[in-house]
Amino acid sequence: MNENIIFYPILVQMAFAILLMFLWMRVEWQKWVSIIGSVLNLVVASSLFAIILREGTTSVQAGGWEAPFGISFVADALGVTMVLLTAIVGLAVSIYSGVSVNRARLKFGYFPILHLLLLGLNGAFLTGDIFNLYVWFEIIIISSFVLLTIGGEKAQLEGAVKYFTLNFLASMIFLTAIAVLYGLTGSLNMADLVAKMAAVENRTLVQVNALLFLIGFGIKSALFPLYFWLPASYHTAPSAVAAIFGGLLTKVGVYAIIRMFTLIFEVDSLIQIVLLSTAVLTFFSGAIGSLVQNNIRKIFSYLIICHIGYMIAGVGMMTQVALAGAIFYLIHDIVVKTNLFLMTGLIYKMKGTHSMRKLGDLYAEYPLLSLLFAIPLFSLVGIPPLSGFWPKLSLIEAGFDTESYWIIGAILFSSLLTLYIVVKFWSEVFWKPGEQLPNIKHFRYFRKLKKRHKWRLVAPVVFLSLISLYIGFGAESVMELSNRISDELMDPQHYIEAVLPST
Amino acid sequence: MIDTLIAILASIGTLFILFAAIGMLRMPDIYLRLAVTTKAATLGVGLLLVSAAIYFNDLSTTTRVFAVILFILLTAPVSAHLIGRAAYIIGNKMWEKTHTDELEGGYEWHSGKYGAPKKPIDQEIEEGED
Amino acid sequence: MQNKFLTNIFLTFLWVALTGAFYLSNIIFGFVLSYFLLWIIFSRTPNNQYFKFIPKVIAFVFFFLYELIKANFQVAYEVMTPHHNMKPGIIAVPLDVKSDIQITLLANLITLTPGSFSLDVSEDKSVMFVHSMYIKDRESFIAGIKNGFEKRILELNES
């Protein structure tokens, strides 16, 4: 096996981002190039996924400098899974955007930036170097700033100011943490840091360092009480953008937390308390925040926060089972949240509003699409055997294992509220007799779209729903994967050996 | 011997810079401050650079030093001109003993876009703009 | 054509000086580089006659070092003495020099020499406004400039 394959997801996205820049303003070309790029990326990501699962954790050194001196890129099961999910979400959003996002936005760099965002995600999931991770994070956030503001609507800008400020703050805290880490160990290579961080005598400083990372990533993952940027901004972006944000952005933070706290830092008692209590409060704040919203995108925005709690709780309990549950949830959540935001976009196309009070009639008008929408909605709740159900089993079990009964309580509480919210959503949006369609000049309602355009909006939802169904009904394979990832994370020796063969 | 030369050049240069700094503080208006600092600082820095050139005594360094000096000679007066002009346009007050102003109204009759200020707007810029 | 060539040579020289490497290859590289840059810059602008004075300007700079030092002692005196003896003012000096580069050169020279700095040039390039610390007599001040720097610049132009 040529280790360079680890670079391929990054290179593909980079090449296509550049190509799309050359095609500036040529929207029709861009649409297809973007889809081709996304398909290619999916192919590359799946092969990487297959290869790594077969061959185990592998690393490659950028520039050919041996670790820890160069920048390592490491493909382990977690990394390639995330890359695969990114590719899936990327393809869905790429197809969807061509029709959904308005032409003016497409003309001003939507697609190049979208691929830069995907590039950043791929990079973040594959890098084995902490400073390099920072750089990938930056490409992610700057792309997300651009996608969030593109079009420059009042609400977008208002949201973006908060989004920007708080994410910038997060980046600065992250960088501060890197400074401390470098000051303590003199290294940036994550595998190398395992031993070097363990050798630091002043454990207080190690804990301080861990907390700094936790807070930096916590902001990005939208944990309580650090999540404010999310409800302030997500609902202001175009649906395609909200979809990729909702699916992937907060998860990068979670990914980073998982990485840091399985590899470099340990979940000591203080950090455990912090993780578990923020998880509980995240569940709580997200759920009840969602409860009182009327804008359907805000409802899902708060649910994003709420469900981050599952993953953080999993990390907090830090047992094999808990981590496997968190990973499973991560996989499920990425697909479902993306799908939900794509769905809200479709609903908007159908009805011209995001207001739950004004929406209605969807079930009567689009019965089959409604059933399609039911898949992500009920997957979100975790109605068995849909995808959201399985990780809860692990997490509850881990709750009993670790005697974290309040986590179980919080999981049940948030599940219940999610159920209520989704059911209310269904009742209001799908069942209720709706209002007259608002008369918006030049707005192409879904009904009036050409058939092929309709398909390009619906196909991604179908695609993601099928994946959700697979995660649900094929839970065994996903669970095997989650267990494998969890095992790898709990025993980082393979990771270290893959990067530093000498040790 | 060379060291002494360097020391002398550096001393003179530094002294001029010090004069410029004191001038900055002591001169009563912006135009006079400009007049004082441009010259003194340019020469001062020039001398310091020359002493460095002598110290290193190789062609590459010397040419670079002369490039810097050339550049400063080119830009420092332009800077003074730009700031002075800007100060004049926004109506920076002149020292009370200034007796002639042949530019007064100049910007009015040249471009017709902005008139010479009737009253000092120094304060306005300072407090008002923000 | 000639001007461009001179500028090119000048930039080549500058390159070689900067890198401090007097190899043939480096000189050729410098020449190609500056040629390329000039091509980039001036292929689109019709007015490219600025460059013919460059070598003279270099000579000029050395000539005025003396004036510069003189000016500085005056400044030093003014700064260090407790009382201000200045009689500042802004004088409109009519210009005979016409080209932008000549005007700029003149302005810079005036600024660098005793007591005065050029505040601005009128848009029709007919008048330069000079701020001076010591204006005893307007006419002699103007004459000083016109007979001093301006004349020299005009001479430079003719040569």
Next chain:
Amino acid sequence: MELILALLIGVLYASGIYMMLRRSLVKLIVGIILLGNAVNLLIFLLGRITKGEPPIIPGDSDVFLQAYTDPLPQALILTAIVISFGLQSFAIVLVKRAHKMVKADDLDEMNTTDAES
């Protein structure tokens, strides 16, 4: 020396946050820039400031002959500075546009997207 620099970094952090807590949009940017500087200096400080040669191998040698300063933090800061510049320019433009669209000078007036609706 480290003490003073550490305190200075603290002051930069503090003033960055303080400016971010003002209501003025421009102060927000100022705060962002200050914070960026603070972090860069922190990397610099924690990479251990040593007075030594610049990390440039002397012309006639293949390796360092004298003590040199740590080049790695410098490279990291360089990267960080450039990234901050990208972010800052975006922030400046964002604030300019937000100011124009929302017609508010005051951050406190920018709270409609958080309102329940």
Next chain:
Amino acid sequence: MLIAVLSGFIFSLFLVVFGKFFKGRFSLAASILPLSLFIYFCSFLGPISSGEIVSQFHPWVPSFGLNLSFTLDGLSLLFALLITGIGFLVFVYAATYLKEHQYIDRFYGYLGIFMGAMLGLVLSDNLLSLFLFWELTSISSFFLIGFNNTSSESRKSAVLALTITGTGGFLFLAGAVLLGWVSGTFSMTEMLTMREALHGSDFYLLIIFLLMGAAFTKSAQFPFHFWLPGAMKAPTPVSAYLHSATMVKAGIYLLLRFTPILGNHEVWNTTLIIVGGITMFYTAFHTLFRTDLKSILAYSTVAVLGLLVFLTGLGTQYALTAAAVYIVVHALYKAALFLSTGIIDHQTGTRDVTRLSGLRKVMMPVAVAGVLAAISSAGIPPTIGFLGKDLVYEATLGMGDAAIYLTILVLFTNVLILYAGFVAGIRPFSGKLPDNLQKIKMPGPLLWVPPVLLAVLGLLLGIFPALLDAPIVRPVVEAVGGDGAAVQLKLWHGFNTVLALSGLTLGLGFLLYFIIKPSQGKVTAMGRLEAISPKNIALNFGNSFTRFSSAWTGVFQNGFLRNYVVTIVLFLVILVGYSLFSGSEGIVIDWRSLSKLTFYEIAIMSLMFMAVLFIVASRSRLNAVVGMGVLGYAICLLFVIYSAPDLAMTQFSIDTLTVILFVLVLARLPKYLEPSNHARKLRDGVISGSFGLLLALIALEVLQEPVNKEISEFYAENAYVLAQGKNVVNVILVDFRGADTWIEITVLTAAALGVFSLMKLRLKKDERRINE
């Protein structure tokens, strides 16, 4: 069995695709499915009654211990027969009942899912798969309750029902996982062998609390009962099928299923007796105050469910037998009553009992069904209801000290159930036919045959109890851990207390029926007490919770960016500060380890200090920008004196660029207002100051640590030798760590594109609303 379970789902999927064609005859043909399933399950009657247990195993998600392992014992078979049998009749009935309905295909789709789920529920041996089907019944029930989705009442009821049963579902989930965790298996068959261990477990009480929570919500026990009357918004076939015969009994099923595993424990029994007792009496009493036929039936259903829980709680042989019989009894008569009520509703357009009478004259067969069902519910011989009631009295009388109280409670309940049965089954048909109902037509046989069949079956089984005893009741009792042969089903027990109680029940019941007439007045009277009803309390709690949610969300997501920043910074300061100061190392700074100060360092640093102060204190934007410039240049000088020429150059260029940027847009930037008051400034100053101080302290602490320069040294040693460069910083940037730089320029590109689009893109007015 897997096919049996899946057939319902496959049927629904089939309808999704071919739903359009599913009208008229096809909908009737759909009843072939439950019929064949019924016949299929009947074929097990023999083996099961001879003590056999049929099992099937299909692995699904072994990682979670979730398998589709199906076990058919007496209890499962009873339910399977009810599900498919009554299912068949309901399928037939609905074909006519909903003939005109636009979305009849969806209806059958939900029904199919429900049937499959219900079968799965009762057949599962795996606790998790049981849970899975349990949730599916809730979900399909949600769709059925909300089937008339244009009615806001329907929607509300559906949401309420699913919320309550969903709550139970999550309790079940926790209970199931806990039980699996404690016992190490999710197989209920295996759990049977661990009875002792489970009883002795620390978690026993938690387990039964969770499982009972699930059962009570599903089976509508007090105080969760209120969703069931609400669920009557569903079409009547649904009420008959789900909300009386099958789904609501899932809770009972669960309790019975766990009786041999967790039962016969003081807490278990007492809780069930108390909850069941309260439920049956409370809801039976409520039937007195209803005029809507379905409402009356709903309350009486809950009462019976309460009775079943109560019986399970008693846990004796008699009680278990009684429960088994009563499940059948109730399924038969209540389904019949619902179906006949549905016919009345369908034909007359009203269910208000005060406006209905004499219907026998226009729909005799329905009247027969109604009356038969009513007498069965009243426990009048020779119906099977009599048998059931007898067994119940037998059970309560055998309870020793408490017998008398329990018996009285049951007596009153039975009286009220009799009343309800009569009101629903007899009153509409008796008396004079009002004028407005003269023209009512006789419904088609496909509507009236199902209730008649059920009612007649109730009579038949009463006359020949042996039909029920050995094949069904005995295996049930054995399945729940009792001795099936202990109690013989027979109509005549001789003259004894039980008979006296039966007589008393009938007497009091008749009295009640003749004295108390349902009236609107009573409904209104009861309405006054609505404020303290569990439903209202729950709804009020829900509303308060929503208000609280609003408030909580408003407090945190308050719209003020600086509050967000403050929260985050405070969180950091407190957390990191706590960690730093509570650490065992303490704050130790060895001053000797720090290098000496030189005056130019002092000069530069004081310049920086002053520049920062100048920026912070500045009241003008441009001054602040100037200050930033100076600060940048000072940092630059700092880099110079610390031998970082590349940094100095970059910092200087970038600073100048920033100044230019600022200057270009400054005129368009907002004014530099400072409306904050002093208190606010002080507060912010303290917060940001402590943040800065904390970081300074951390920095100093880190500087105390020994430093590892291995990597830097590698760079320095190899920059020229391996990477052919002498400026190590540059070599790092383009070679050693080239990947950083590579992405960094991409970051810059993205930023530039962002600036470009942000400045250049102006959506046209009509594009603006689109927001896509």
Next chain:
Amino acid sequence: MKTIILRAASNYMLPLLLVFSVFILLRGHYLPGGGFVGGLVAAMAFVLHAFANKLETTKKLFRMHPGFLMPFGLTLALLSGLMPMIIEESSFLTAMWLSEALPAIGAVGTTLFFDIGVYLVVVGVTLTIIFTISESS
């Protein structure tokens, strides 16, 4: 700004600064400098030109929008990383060197092209940002 003096000065400074920027770029591997600073200086040269002249005048110096320098630079950087992957089958971004060093520039390898890519991107980015902002204000 309408000032003859600045305009005249800036016309001399533009080539001067550009030469300087290339100088900074090429010697970066040996002495302080490199693609970043070089690119910034080059961009500043044009910015200065734009201040002194009209923005349109400065933009005319480019055949296309300077923003296109960004994808060009990124391509160069990408290719310099890909080349070793394709030719030598070594890792991405591994440096490849010409066997002979060139005078004045020094050793030539993929890292130099990488640095030139950085240079182009930085110029493109800076000019895009500044030009965009000046156009709209």
Next chain:
Amino acid sequence: MSLEDYLYFVILPVLAISVILIFIRLLKGPSIPDRVVAVDLLVTIGIGMTAVYSILSGHSTFLDIGLLFGLIGFLGTVAYSSYLEKQKKK
């Protein structure tokens, strides 16, 4: 006293004092142009300081920083003046 000592103990302190003096002007203003002049002068002195520092450190490479200061610092002044002028025009 060696040249290095002289530069270190005499020249640099005087330059530092000059910086402080100019900084005082920067703080005092009173007008924006005053501050701009101050910044301009600070940059100029910065060049001088780097020149001295390059002698002290023996690295001529610091002179390049001075070169850069000279080339680019000018641009800051241009920008400020342009801003002031635009402010007035408005």
